[in-house]
Amino acid sequence: MPLDTSTYALALLRLDGRRWNELRRIHAQISTQAAADGSSYLEMGNTQVICTVTGPAEGRNTGAGRSGGKEGEANLEVEIGFAGFSGVDRKRRGKGDKRTAEMAHTLSTAFSSLILMHLYPHSTISIHINILSQDGSILAACINAATLALVDAGVPMTDYLVACTAASSPTTSTSAGSDDVSDPLLDLNAMEEQELPFLTLATVGGGEKITVLVMETRVRVERIEGMLAVGIEGCKRVKDILDGVVRGFGV
Amino acid sequence: MAPQALLSPLHQADGSATYSANGYSVIGAVNGPVEVSRRDELPEEAAIEVNVRPAAGVGGPRERHLESLIQSTLRHIILTRAHPRTLIQVTLQVTSLPEEESSVGDGSGFSFSSLPVLPPLLTTATLALLSASIPLSTTLSATLVAITAAGKIKCAPTAAELVRASAKVSSLHVFAFSVGRALLLAESEGDFEFGAWESACEVAEDACCKSVEGMEVDGEVENGQEFLRGVVEGKVGREMRWRTAA
Amino acid sequence: MPRAAEISVNEREFILQGLKENIRLDGRPFDAFRSLELNFGDEHGVADVQLGKTRVIARVSAEVTAPFVDRKFDGIFNISTEFSPMASPAFEIGRPTEAENILSRILEKAIRRSGALDTESLCIIAGLKCFSLRADLHVLDHDGGLIDASCIAVIAALQHFRRPDVAVEGENATIFSIREREPIPLSILHHPICVTFSYYNAGGIMLVDANLAEEQVREGEVVITMNRHGEVCQIAKYGGVSVDALALLNCTSVALEKVKDITKFIQRRLEEDAKKRDVGGLIAELSAENAR
Numbered sequence: 001m002p003l004d005t006s007t008y009a010l011a012l013l014r015l016d017g018r019r020w021n022e023l024r025r026i027h028a029q030i031s032t033q034a035a036a037d038g039s040s041y042l043e044m045g046n047t048q049v050i051c052t053v054t055g056p057a058e059g060r061n062t063g064a065g066r067s068g069g070k071e072g073e074a075n076l077e078v079e080i081g082f083a084g085f086s087g088v089d090r091k092r093r094g095k096g097d098k099r100t101a102e103m104a105h106t107l108s109t110a111f112s113s114l115i116l117m118h119l120y121p122h123s124t125i126s127i128h129i130n131i132l133s134q135d136g137s138i139l140a141a142c143i144n145a146a147t148l149a150l151v152d153a154g155v156p157m158t159d160y161l162v163a164c165t166a167a168s169s170p171t172t173s174t175s176a177g178s179d180d181v182s183d184p185l186l187d188l189n190a191m192e193e194q195e196l197p198f199l200t201l202a203t204v205g206g207g208e209k210i211t212v213l214v215m216e217t218r219v220r221v222e223r224i225e226g227m228l229a230v231g232i233e234g235c236k237r238v239k240d241i242l243d244g245v246v247r248g249f250g251v
Numbered sequence: 252m253a254p255q256a257l258l259s260p261l262h263q264a265d266g267s268a269t270y271s272a273n274g275y276s277v278i279g280a281v282n283g284p285v286e287v288s289r290r291d292e293l294p295e296e297a298a299i300e301v302n303v304r305p306a307a308g309v310g311g312p313r314e315r316h317l318e319s320l321i322q323s324t325l326r327h328i329i330l331t332r333a334h335p336r337t338l339i340q341v342t343l344q345v346t347s348l349p350e351e352e353s354s355v356g357d358g359s360g361f362s363f364s365s366l367p368v369l370p371p372l373l374t375t376a377t378l379a380l381l382s383a384s385i386p387l388s389t390t391l392s393a394t395l396v397a398i399t400a401a402g403k404i405k406c407a408p409t410a411a412e413l414v415r416a417s418a419k420v421s422s423l424h425v426f427a428f429s430v431g432r433a434l435l436l437a438e439s440e441g442d443f444e445f446g447a448w449e450s451a452c453e454v455a456e457d458a459c460c461k462s463v464e465g466m467e468v469d470g471e472v473e474n475g476q477e478f479l480r481g482v483v484e485g486k487v488g489r490e491m492r493w494r495t496a497a
Numbered sequence: 498m499p500r501a502a503e504i505s506v507n508e509r510e511f512i513l514q515g516l517k518e519n520i521r522l523d524g525r526p527f528d529a530f531r532s533l534e535l536n537f538g539d540e541h542g543v544a545d546v547q548l549g550k551t552r553v554i555a556r557v558s559a560e561v562t563a564p565f566v567d568r569k570f571d572g573i574f575n576i577s578t579e580f581s582p583m584a585s586p587a588f589e590i591g592r593p594t595e596a597e598n599i600l601s602r603i604l605e606k607a608i609r610r611s612g613a614l615d616t617e618s619l620c621i622i623a624g625l626k627c628f629s630l631r632a633d634l635h636v637l638d639h640d641g642g643l644i645d646a647s648c649i650a651v652i653a654a655l656q657h658f659r660r661p662d663v664a665v666e667g668e669n670a671t672i673f674s675i676r677e678r679e680p681i682p683l684s685i686l687h688h689p690i691c692v693t694f695s696y697y698n699a700g701g702i703m704l705v706d707a708n709l710a711e712e713q714v715r716e717g718e719v720v721i722t723m724n725r726h727g728e729v730c731q732i733a734k735y736g737g738v739s740v741d742a743l744a745l746l747n748c749t750s751v752a753l754e755k756v757k758d759i760t761k762f763i764q765r766r767l768e769e770d771a772k773k774r775d776v777g778g779l780i781a782e783l784s785a786e787n788a789r
Binding site for chain 2: 581583635639
Binding site: 099106204210224228 | 595598599601602605606610611612700716717719723727728729730731732733734735736737738739740741742745746749750753
């Protein structure tokens with residue numbers, strides 16, 4: 001089903017009624033599971049994710065020499081599970097799925113550079129993420145949920161890692177007329193993800209510097225700048241929301 | 252085409268070799284002696300792991316079968332007791348096949364025998380082991396022998412000859428010999444008389460080990476062992492050039 | 498299972514110190530690729546790429562199968578990457594390492610998802626028969642830059658490959674062997690090439706095409722896949738050091754330049770190879786004229 005860009009052009013609204021630079025509703029909670037060292041629940045629109053963090057603790061396979069982490073540093077394990085009912089089609093994603101493995105790899109490398117790993121040599125910090133409902137921006141939701149859960153667990157980090165998605169849609173302004181002009185969109189849902197070239201980006205503490213950038217669709221190089229700018233702006237707002245959740249919990 | 256070999260073409264592996272003959276090209280690498288997993292560790296000798304990887308696709312039963320043949324052959328020529336509780340990894344990657352064999356996969360249903368690729372694999376493994384300086388009790392040379400229905404024995408037939416006479420080749424044999432002319436491996440398929448097998452074995456032994464004194468006018472007459480020796484001599488000669496020049 | 502030797506503290510310091518003084522160990526400028534070599538096998542669809550000491554062989558092969566039920570009009574294309582202990586004793590068969598997963602994912606996104614190969618042209622009879630193409634990637638020597646080298650190898654092998662000709666009559670398809678009819682090249686829509694940038698010194702230093710030692714000491718990397726028309730097919734930065742957005746945009750323009758060079762290089766090598774193959778044909782043609 002093609003994205004109805006004509007509606008967008010007329011009313012400047014997207015399918016779900018948002019403007020181009022509007023985030024979906026983000027609702028988050030921390031300390032949702034009492035048993036885990038740290039946990040969080042995050043909704044970005046209809047994408048729902050729960051995350052638990054265990055550790056720093058003695059790892060399962062430390063000692064045997066295969067700790068995986070660098071010498072004198074903690075090891076970060078990430079496991080991502082998709083609930084069978086999370087998507088539209090009930091396709092099971094096995095453990096060996098490369099897309100899931102790639103997401104887990106992204107989270108583990110991104111957080112490894114943010115957590116003060118050298119404080120916990122010979123230990124393992126593990127992040128378990130379960131995706132309850134998929135509606136676009138899944139990697140971004142995972143990163144945000146993991147940040148909250150790590151904060152809840154009291155794992156020392158330099159700053160928040162916040163993420164969102166940005167896309168680029170064909171222009172609606174009739175004045176420009178050239179093909180180079182495109183309109184960026186913020187925070188995509190699943191339908192928009194299928195239609196438009198988009199990227200997921202994560203910044204440290206909502207600043208200007210990009211830690212994670214993943215793009216899987218083909219797009220003209222000129223359009224990337226706009227997508228990055230909107231994405232960075234979105235990350236800033238996500239940071240404020242997450243910060244509010246953490247501070248609200250402390251009260 | 253005369254067989255060609257190159258020692259140590261790779262940088263990362265401890266020893267490596269490429270060998271091509273009769274349309275087959277194989278690249279082999281040896282890592283060893285290296286750390287071994289607890290599961291494979293042998294208390295008094297080195298474990299040998301052979302990996303055969305086909306040119307296209309992932310390995311199947313055919314490759315596993317070749318691996319077991321090569322592993323049990325190499326186990327007897329490597330001085331495994333010199334490196335107890337270690338691992339010697341031999342990886343053999345087939346890089347090109349004769350046209351006849353690679354085009355067979357086009358769904359015609361006829362599966363090519365797994366034997367013709369065995370001699371190049373064995374030779375590559377030996378060369379790679381030499382390149383890695385793994386202590387060996389002897390070097391090994393191998394050849395393929397075909398016996399036609401008419402009882403004719405053909406040594407080292409090309410793939411084209413095998414396919415053309417497809418109806419006529421009644422059996423295929425692979426023999427491997429040590430320097431001391433000891434038979435290290437004999438693998439046969441097809442139907443044949445024991446007498447025919449014996450004469451095939453003799454032909455193979457000649458091809459692998461027979462000394463050809465006084466016949467060096469014809470460059471083609473070079474047995475398998477001499478070929479190996481020539482390759483290694485060539486490499487040592489090149490590496491020692493600085494010394495001979497001085 | 499053996500593990501790869503980790504780089505020593507001294508070596509690490511040495512490389513980093515060198516980089517701070519604008520020197521790479523092999524004397525290259527920061528934005529230079531290592532020497533690239535590309536050779537084709539005797540058969541069609543075999544490309545042997547050497548990028549410095551890294552060596553990768555890609556082999557494309559085709560067979561006829563039934564298409565997927567949900568994609569009746571598309572052929573099948575797969576890239577298979579399996580590391581062997583040949584490249585490094587740390588690679589184990591049957592247990593993919595993280596690096597292997599990432600390589601196969603990036604190639605998948607760069608080549609398959611970006612639609613480099615026109616899979617519809619591989620269809621013979623809709624829903625019944627199609628070509629199933631597979632590219633096998635053999636890593637022979639690993640000295641860094643595996644993703645870049647592998648992508649070049651697969652793209653070159655695809656361009657070099659010729660599939661058998663087919664004739665369709667109603668429900669029947671005849672597949673002609675190479676001897677019967679001249680095989681035909683694949684329809685390739687664009688040529689994506691990967692360029693890996695490595696970051697050092699908290700993102701202050703950026704290297705193109707790091708070798709293995711440089712890869713082991715880097716703080717972060719970004720893989721950018723582009724084609725020569727200036728389209729970005731894929732970007733992957735899985736964490737590591739944080740980088741300014743402007744620096745990343747700068748990367749894309751550097752990548753575009755490299756991609757143009759490499760695409761041109763592949764094209765030149767393909768033409769040279771075609772000329773080499775055609776020698777017999779040309780002479781044969783000439784002699785036929787003389788006979789007349």
